[in-house]
Amino acid sequence: MNFNFHTNHKVLLAAITIGFLTLSLLIAVFPAYRLQENNPALPGAIRLTDVELKGKALYISEGCQACHTQQVRSNVMDQAWGSRPSVPADYANNVRPGVFRNTGSILGSERTGPDLTNIGLRQNNETWHNLHLYNPRSVVEASIMPAYPWLFREVDEVLVGQSEVLLPEGFGPRNGKHVIETTKSRALVAYLKSLKQQELPSYLKVEFDAYDWQSPPVKTQEIEGTLKLNGQKLYSASCEVCHQSNGSGVPNAFPSLKGSPIVNKEDPTELISIVLFGLDRDNEFGAMLAFGPQLSDEKIAAIVSFERSSWNNAAPEVTAEQVRAIRERGMPIDWQK
Template identity: 40%
Template sequence: MNKLVLIAGGSALVYAGLALLMGVLPGIELSRTPAGPGVEPLTPLQAEGRDVYVANGCSYCHTQQVRPLPQDKIFGRASAPGDFAYQTPELLGSERTGPDLTNAGVRQPSTVWQFIHLYNPRAVVPESIMPAFDWMFKVLEQAPAGTTPVPLPKAYAPAKGVVVPAHQAEALVAYLLSLKQPALPDLATHDGGSATPGVSSASPAGVASTAAGAPSAGPVPATGGGDLAKGKALFTANCAACHQANGEGLPGAFPSLKADDVVNDADPTEQLHAVLHGLQGARVGGVVYSSPMPPFGAALSDADVILRDDR
């Protein structure tokens, strides 16, 4: 009997010690971690959207952690403890059935795109396996005053009426757009490059200078002879979600590149500027598109940007 008590007591002490060392003390240490530069608490609407995100199991398919690995570079810099200062619990996720959402608000800042994608992901990403969340929207005869209907492609729009987001959709999209990873000054990226957005450590001049905001020396000549297959892959990965694989965009939501004078201009300077710095309020074919185009200066190398421009 005494041996059993001794074994049970010893086991309990070992368990308590391990729990203290591996759970309690690290938790206390993490709770003292200050928020990283630029990390802000969620607004009430964004916090409500986070609850919608959790309730609908989004974290089962999407992570919110960028690992210090080359394959994660497309999602942003490696995550740091201060990034999660205002998140309880942290929605790190464990499986990437869908893409990491750490920088969702930077990679796709368009509210219109987010609503279309939420209503039916295949309307903007044909190969998507994400379920449609059309039940977060209402079909009305006409949009209420002050509400803009979701400009769905004809194949996905209801036969009658217009689609407007319900409160849950508005909250969820507000949360997704809040997912923006702030830059960490004076900290090198995990691939050894510069932490300055839009600057490639491999090339201090040329396109990198333009991305950093330095004045251009003049019109940039078209390079020609680029790798069209790689350029197409870059377009598919970075542009097709809005402009579609055929480059024709979505009427009323995202402009057609085929009809864009900037894209078809022999001088690519303005197009390069849009790719590097982003764009909003573009007028194409007499239509003004309010959805913002995100900048790609920090995400693409100089060579990638030139490949995207080759026509």
């Protein structure tokens, strides 16, 4: 048989094919398989439901990954987006939708918008997500994100079983119609709410001990010779997205903190409880996220003290000891109904 590459093109083509397949296996397939085998899903990680998978497909098709990442880096800049740096096991459940279809490049590299790795914990309020998707400026005044009104429907009348998106004045349709949720908007919101970092097992925590996740502006400020948590910075990181930088909230969605009777009560128990345990009972503004699992007693005390002393509010400062006592006492019984 003639093995001369110059005269036998079949042999040349066969050699190229074998070389390509060999390199693909050695460089891509085997390392990826080994990585998948050595990084099982973290304890508590749950595979996406069918609705969440549809939302993920919509997330990719709408190009959300062009501006939003899903990868927290091990530097101070990313501290606000996750409780820790991302690890390979975070993506173990990111399965292929089909044999010949890729998982979709959701990690991203462009940080035009916030990282969404932990958005399900940072913001699990459906009302906020609906407002943000229909018109981002309705909840984030300076947002440069495009609006996605085609994910919703505009109707003349809201029927039984339909969920209306109550928009602040000036952000709804100009024709006076009502905006309602659709299967697309629900799926995308469900996917966004599913993005949550799981707690690392003890054997993985060691490698992150060296990282200082607290940037100096958030960590401390010098007050009369003592170091104290900066409530304003913590408020900006955790609360501003709903209650706004000036504490005015969003009409029909998130209450104003300016002059609020709850914020200005001499006894801060109710306000601390809301921040710690959230608010799921029916009220004109809907549910609020519980920050107790995410924030320490010291941080919650700093945030609450900032709220009680800003925007012409004039209530006494709150201490970490007060927060700790309410945390240990647990959620009030009447709030569990």
